[in-house]
Amino acid sequence: MKAAVIVFPGSNCDRDVAVALEASMGSKPLMVWHRDTVLPDLDLIVVPGGFSYGDYLRCGAMAAHSPIMREVKAKAEKGTRVLGICNGFQILTETGLLPGVLMRNRNLKFICKDVFLRVENADTDFTRKHTLGDVVRYPIAHAEGNYFVEPEAFRAMEGNGQVAFRYCSKTGDVSDAHNPNGALSNVAGIYNEAKTVLGLMPHPERLAEDLLGGSDGKTMFDSLVEALR
C-alpha cells in the first residue's frame, strides 16, 4: 500500500498517524506539504488532525482551499481512498468530499477523552477486519465535533450505509448519554456514497498500540493495508 499524509501549517497529528500507518504498512507514508499541487500514484491519502491555519475563520475552511486539496479532491473522485481524522474530517466536509458540517460541541468545550464507537458498516476498506456492531475504543480531542446534516440527506446516507461509526456505551448501547458532543444520531464518522472516503472525529491513531492504553485503532490501519495492499 502506498499512502500519503497531507501536512498543513497547524497540522499536529501528522506524525502520529504516520507512526500508526508505518506500524501497519511496514513502510513510511509520504508526507506532503500543503503547497504541493501534485500527488504521485497512491492507494490512500490521510488528512490528519490538528488546527490547520489555526482553525481561524472556521475549522477546516482555509485548508479546504489550499493548493493540495484540489489534487486530493481529484484523486478522491478517481477512487483513491481518503481518510480524514478530526480536523481532517472537518476539512473533508468543507471541501464537499463528505456531506454535512461539524459544529461546536454542545457543551461549548474542547473534550479530550476515550469514547466507545459502534462499527455501523464493516464492509468497507476501512473496517473490513471488523464485524458489524463491534465496539471499539478511540480517543476524541476536539471542540467542533457536533455532526449535522439535513434530515432528508441523512436518511439517504443511512440507507446507503454511509454512517461509519456511532458513539455508544462500552456494551454498544447508542443513546444520548453516550453522545459526547451532540452529534446528530450519535454519528462519529461517515463515508461518501462510494465508501471510499471516510471522515471521523475520533483518533484511531492514538490507540493503535497497547502501551498507550489500547490498540483498537490499529484494526483500521490493518484493514486498509489488507484491502489496498
Added chain:
Amino acid sequence: MSKITPEVIAQHGIKPDEYKKILEIMGREPNLTELGIFSVMWSEHCSYKSSKKWLKTLPTKAPWVICGPGENAGIIDIGDGQAIVFKMESHNHPSFIEPYQGAATGVGGILRDVFTMGARPIANMNALRFGDPSHPKTRHLVAGVVAGIGGYGNCVGVPTVGGETNFHPSYNGNILVNAMTVGLADKDRIFYSAAAGIGNPVVYFGSKTGRDGIHGATMASAEFDEKSEEKRPTVQVGDPFTEKLLIEACLELMATDVIVAIQDMGAAGLTSSSFEMASKGGLGIEMDLDSVPMREEGMSAYEIMLSESQERMLMVLKPGPEAEAKAKAIMDKWELDFAVVGVLTDSGRMVLKRHGEVVADLPIDPLALASPEYDRPWTAPAKRPVVEAKDVPQLCVAEALKILVACPDLASKRWIYSQYDHMVMGDTVGRPGGDAALVRIHGTTKAVAITTDVTPRYVLADPYEGGRQAVAEAYRNLSAVGALPMAITDNLNFGNPEKPEIMGQIVEAIRGMGQACKELDFPVVSGNVSLYNETQGNAILPTPAVGGVGLLEDVAKSATVPFKNAGSSIVLIGETKGWLGSSLYLREIAKREDGAPPPVALHRERRAGELVRQLIGDGLVLACHDVSDGGLLVAVAEMAMASEGRIGAVLEAPHTLPLHAWCFGEDQGRYVLEVSDNDLASVLEEAVEHDTAARVIGKTGGPVISVGGRAVPVFELAEANEGWLPAYMGEEMSGH
C-alpha cells in the same frame, strides 16, 4: 520627548535610590526610552533582585546536569545522546486580570523558553491555585484559565499531561498560574543565548510587534490594588497557530548550521532578549528599530522596545548572505516575519536608532549585571505547636472519607484535564490523574515522568519544612511510577518581599528546598520567581511550586494508581505516626488550619523511594500510589476509585493509634502498594534490605472501603469525587 520627573520615575516602578544608580551608570539623565528599558530590566520579574542572594544557595549540579539555572531552561542528560530541557514559569498577574489570554500566553512563553534551546516540546504541565470556591470571581477564573491553557496547548499540538489545582481564600485576589514545559533535544544540538562574532547580523523573526503588553514585567512586579483591572491592556494576546509555526520553523532552522545564538522574546520583549544576548556574549548591539516588523504605524522606540507581543524570537546568524538566505527561506516557508534588525559590535553598548537618529545609548553590562541585589530584612516565622490527635475530634471515618474525597483540593480534576489534549504526539503512556505523567521518548523504550508539587499550607505553617516537603513529594511522585528522580524546576510564588515576614518565608522555604535537593540528589536546573502576589496587603499562601522530572529506562516497567485485582495484599511503605497538624482532615473536618506540618525525614524518604523503584522495576508491584494530601485512607480510596470495576479494600487499623490519625494523618515518606500473594514475601524482604518499614494493612476486593468497622461503597466515593468540580462549574457529569 517627555521630561523625566519624579512622577515618571515612580510610574516606572523605579525607587529613588535605584534612580540614583541609573544616573551614575549613565553619567547623565536618561531619556524616556532609556528609563523604560531600565525599568523592565530591573523589575523584580527580570532581575530577581530580592531573591538572587538566596537562589544562589540552591544545589544546581549533578553529573547528569548539562545546563543549570541562568539559561532559558534547565537541561539534563538522559543517555543515548538525548537531553531533556524543562522549566516552569508563572503567569499569575496577567491571568487574574484576563484569565484566558493570561493563561494562554503563559503556556506560549514557557514553550518558547524550551524550544529556543533546540528542544521539541513533548509535554506541558500546569500548577494552578484559585481562591475560595465561594468567592464570586473564582468560577470565572477557573473557566478562563482552563480554556486559555487548553486553547493554546491544544492548538500547538503539545500534550498537556497533568498538573495540580488547589483552592484557598488567600488566592482570592491573586491566582497562581504556573506553566511547565518539557522538551527533548539532541545533546549535541543545544542552542544558547550568548551572542558571538562582531559584525554578525542580529535577526528578528516570528510575529510582528504591536502595542500589546507594554510594561507587563513591571506590572508582574507590583502588588495589586482595586485599580488592577485597569491594567488589562498590559496583558498580551497569544496566537498559538503562530507559535506552532514558530516551533517548526525554529527546529527546521536549528537543523541547519546558521545560528550562532538564539533567544525568545519573553517578558520585556526586545529589551531583555537583546540585552541578555549581548551581555552573555560580552558584546554590544546596534539596532535599527525601523527594521523591526511592526503591526501598526507610528510606534515609538519606547513602545517597540517594551512591547510584549507574543511569538517573537531574536537570533544572531553566522555572517554572510548564504546564512541569511537559508534562514529567510525557512521563515518564508512557515510564513513568518524575518528581518535583520541589527549588528553585533565590540562597544559593550546598546545603541538604538529610530528614523535615523540615536534614541538610546546604554551600557549593557552595568544594566544587565549590576541590577540591584537586595539583602532584604527577614524574620523567621514562629514555630507552630504540634497538634495531638487526641485533641482533634473524631468523625466516623467513612463519613470523613466521603467529605475529603469531594473537597475542592482532592476532588477529581477530570473536568479540567478533559479540556486539554493530553494524547497528541502519541507518546502519553501515563495520562493525567496518576502520581506523575509518563511520556515516552519518541521512538525509544525510555520515558520521562513529570510531576508538579507543593503543599502551600505546610509552607505557611513552617516554610523550612514546607520547602523540604515540596521537593520530597516530587521525588515521591516520580518514584511512585517507577522513575528515577533527576532534577527539578522551581516556581517560587510569594507575597511582598519588602515585608520581613514574607521575606522570611522566601528564605526559609529556599533553605528547606535546597536541603531536600541535596539529600535526594535532585538538583534545581531552572526556575522562576513571582513576588508581590498580594492584593490590598493580603499575601497568598507561600507557594514554591516544584516541577520534577524523572527517567524510566524501560517504559514497560512502570506502575499506576488503580487497583488491578481483588484479593491482593495492600502494603504500606513508610512509618505512620498519625500526624494531623496542618492536615486536610484538620482543615476540612475540624475546620482548623493550624499546627506544625508533618516533618520530612530525608534519609528515610530516599530509602523508601529506592525501595519502591526497585520493587516496580522487578515487577513485584501491581499498583502504587504515594500517600499525600488526606493521608492513607484517601490514597487507598483513590486506588479503588481509579480501578476498573471499582475494586474496594478491607483494611485493618492498628490499635496503637487513634483511628482518625491512622486514616488521615499526613506522615511523609509513604506509599501504598498492591502486591499479589505470590510476591508478598519478596516485597517484605526487600523492604528489610532497604531498612524501610513495610506492613500489610489489608486486602483488595469487595465493593466498599472498610476500616475499623465502618464501610463506604467505592461507587459512592467515586460519585462524590467526580461530581464536585462539574457541579461547581455548573455542568452535569458527562457520560462515559
